[in-house]
Amino acid sequence: xxxxxxxxxxxxxxxxxxxxxxxxxxxxxxxxxxxxxxxxxxxxxxxxxxxxxxxxxxxxxxxxxxxxxxxxxxxxxxxxxxxxxxxxxxxxxxxxxxxxxxxxxxxxxxxxxxxxxxxxxxxxxxxxxxxxxxxxxxxxxxxxxxxxxxxxxxxxxxxxxxxxxxxxxxxxxxxxxxxxxxxxxxxxxxxxxxxxxxx
Amino acid sequence: xxxxxxxxxxxxxxxxxxxxxxxxxxxxxxxxxxxxxxxxxxxxxxxxxxxxxxxxxxxxxxxxxxxxxxxxxxxxxxxxxxxxxxxxxxxxxxxxxxxxxxxxxxxxxxxxxxxxxxxxxxxxxxxxxxxxxxxxxxxxxxxxxxxxxxxxxxxxxxxxxxxxxxxxxxxxxxxxxxxxxxxxxxxxxxxxxxxxxxxxxxxxxxxxxxxxxxxxxxxxxxxxxxxxxxxxxxxxxxxxxxxxxxxxxxxxxxxxxxxxxxxxxxxxxxxxxxxxxxxxxxxxxxxx
Ligand SMILES: [Zn+2]
Numbered sequence: 001x002x003x004x005x006x007x008x009x010x011x012x013x014x015x016x017x018x019x020x021x022x023x024x025x026x027x028x029x030x031x032x033x034x035x036x037x038x039x040x041x042x043x044x045x046x047x048x049x050x051x052x053x054x055x056x057x058x059x060x061x062x063x064x065x066x067x068x069x070x071x072x073x074x075x076x077x078x079x080x081x082x083x084x085x086x087x088x089x090x091x092x093x094x095x096x097x098x099x100x101x102x103x104x105x106x107x108x109x110x111x112x113x114x115x116x117x118x119x120x121x122x123x124x125x126x127x128x129x130x131x132x133x134x135x136x137x138x139x140x141x142x143x144x145x146x147x148x149x150x151x152x153x154x155x156x157x158x159x160x161x162x163x164x165x166x167x168x169x170x171x172x173x174x175x176x177x178x179x180x181x182x183x184x185x186x187x188x189x190x191x192x193x194x195x196x197x198x199x
Numbered sequence: 200x201x202x203x204x205x206x207x208x209x210x211x212x213x214x215x216x217x218x219x220x221x222x223x224x225x226x227x228x229x230x231x232x233x234x235x236x237x238x239x240x241x242x243x244x245x246x247x248x249x250x251x252x253x254x255x256x257x258x259x260x261x262x263x264x265x266x267x268x269x270x271x272x273x274x275x276x277x278x279x280x281x282x283x284x285x286x287x288x289x290x291x292x293x294x295x296x297x298x299x300x301x302x303x304x305x306x307x308x309x310x311x312x313x314x315x316x317x318x319x320x321x322x323x324x325x326x327x328x329x330x331x332x333x334x335x336x337x338x339x340x341x342x343x344x345x346x347x348x349x350x351x352x353x354x355x356x357x358x359x360x361x362x363x364x365x366x367x368x369x370x371x372x373x374x375x376x377x378x379x380x381x382x383x384x385x386x387x388x389x390x391x392x393x394x395x396x397x398x399x400x401x402x403x404x405x406x407x408x409x410x411x412x413x414x415x416x417x418x419x420x421x422x423x424x425x426x427x428x429x430x431x432x433x434x435x436x437x438x439x440x441x442x443x444x445x446x447x448x449x450x451x452x453x454x455x456x457x458x459x460x461x462x463x464x465x466x467x468x469x470x471x472x473x474x475x476x477x478x479x480x481x482x483x484x485x486x487x
Pocket of ligand 1 (some may be wrong): 440443
């Protein structure tokens with residue numbers, strides 16, 4: 001049974017909206033696992049997010065060592081156009097993306113302008129390890145009652161690049177993380193992220 | 200020919216556009232994100248912005264409450280509920296605690312909202328600087344430059360004139376210490392409910408084509424001066440003549456025969472709930 005474009009994607013959207021409003025909180029999209037049978041070389045959760053948000057009105061860019069197959073499939077399923085890093089509305093980081101290419105992307109992608117800060121890129125980033133609330137990153141800011149821990153596979157240098165991309169708030173980028181066990185978590189531009197010392 | 204209607208009225212493209220806008224609104228609290236507001240089969244100014252948000256959010260498992268100035272049964276609330284239910288078949292409720300989605304005009308319910316709920320507020324005039332500056336081009340730049348002296352001056356002039364902040368409703372707030380935002384025409388009494396609320400609050404202005412948001416656990420402070428702190432409406436130790444509540448927003452009514460003023464909860468479902476539970480206590484008392 002394929003994904004129901006109306007009812008399934010509504011459910012994905014509500015989880016995504018709730019998690020964007022509550023940075024660091026994990027959501028599980030396991031309920032759709034069996035329906036995501038599209039043979040695209042990305043996380044199922046990444047594809048679900050793309051199907052939920054992308055259409056012919058927006059553009060995307062994929063960061064990967066082997067991006068062409070995923071680019072083609074996402075364009076075919078969503079009708080979104082492929083665009084350069086500088087122009088893309090959505091940037092999709094696959095598991096095999098190099099640290100350098102992500103850091104370069106965060107320095108060159110759209111971050112909006114003061115009059116229209118919404119003209120910024122939303123990143124969908126595939127964590128190589130399962131997302132969890134184990135200590136690694138300490139998150140504070142709107143949507144978080146006190147503080148919350150988040151653990152991803154991304155290196156401190158990438159978090160440094162992210163913090164540079166959001167330092168002129170309201171300019172910035174909003175991040176959606178996915179993993180291969182159908183979990184998602186969000187880190188919008190308002191979240192202060194500090195990388196904790198690992199023992 | 201059978202006219203196939205969409206679930207929740209909109210085609211999926213329209214929903215996606217509203218959803219993308221809403222996510223941006225959540226990521227930039229208090230900032231009015233423009234969107235391609237659509238024509239709706241209800242009168243303009245009757246909450247088309249709120250309705251569009253509700254339709255972009257709602258799913259088969261939701262339970263919807265719609266209130267207009269505190270009442271679930273007003274003409275406006277009923278026509279919105281009808282449209283949503285006809286196109287979704289979702290369950291409706293008057294009980295604040297049973298609702299997963301609450302669309303409201305002019306009030307935030309008295310029952311504290313939870314992390315599982317979303318509050319959608321209908322907004323007629325989203326721009327808090329409109330009385331300062333008529334041009335949208337200019338107000339967008341004032342927000343960009345965090346130039347809010349006009350909003351402060353308006354408030355100051357009111358204090359000079361009335362000796363206190365005299366905003367009836369829609370008293371401007373600072374969101375997350377960055378954007379000055381119109382909280383929609385809720386009474387000042389409701390402004391503090393937005394501060395570090397457990398629920399996500401979304402605001403929609405159909406005519407002005409804007410969506411904005413206050414995420415949960417976000418600082419919302421009402422504009423005020425040190426010498427003239429922000430105060431909410433008080434009801435001079437009055438209580439609801441029906442349920443006896445004295446810590447809620449009350450409507451002042453006048454007895455036509457005696458000419459005397461009396462008070463009643465503005466949030467009718469809250470009042471009915473209290474009456475029902477009082478009755479329950481009485482019944483239990485009788486049977487004891
Ligand atoms: Zn009452």
